[in-house]
Amino acid sequence: MKLIIAIVQDEDASRLISQLMNDNFGVTKLATTGGFLRAGNTTLIVGVDDDRFQGAMDIIEKVCKSRKQISPSPASMVGMPGAYTPYPIEVVVGGATVFVLTVDQFMKL
Numbered sequence: 001m002k003l004i005i006a007i008v009q010d011e012d013a014s015r016l017i018s019q020l021m022n023d024n025f026g027v028t029k030l031a032t033t034g035g036f037l038r039a040g041n042t043t044l045i046v047g048v049d050d051d052r053f054q055g056a057m058d059i060i061e062k063v064c065k066s067r068k069q070i071s072p073s074p075a076s077m078v079g080m081p082g083a084y085t086p087y088p089i090e091v092v093v094g095g096a097t098v099f100v101l102t103v104d105q106f107m108k109l
């Protein structure tokens with residue numbers, strides 16, 4: 001069994017959850033915040049049997065789009081010595097940042 005941890009954009013989250021649930025994947029949604037932009041994003045936890053892993057990844061890849069985002073200033077630099085003037089930066093965010101872990105045990109008690 002695998003545990004998929006997928007960090008996605010809020011705009012894609014609802015459709016992604018619907019599509020995963022339609023295919024009978026179990027999904028947990030966490031409201032999260034990116035460290036760089038300090039903007040909201042969504043983290044989904046999906047536990048899947050090995051034989052259904054690729055199916056879940058295909059849905060994530062199909063639904064999640066990469067987008068350009070303008071940040072007024074990299075939030076991580078605010079307060080750094082020498083970083084006095086905020087300046088806009090353009091970053092490409094997503095589609096999805098995905099971590100895959102092998103699950104030792106899965107139980108519902």
Ligand code: 2BA
Pocket residue numbers: 007033034035036037038039041091092093094095096097
């Ligand atoms: P954020 O940390 O808010 O990052 C948003 C986007 O800003 C990133 O998109 C990337 O394009 C850019 N970015 C991040 N750090 C940067 C830096 N030091 N210099 C220049 N640009 C930078 P993504 O790579 O698609 O990441 C989207 C979100 O996924 C991240 O939001 C963060 O919440 C998560 N993430 C990405 N890599 C991660 C990792 N290794 N561990 C944990 N979370 C991660």
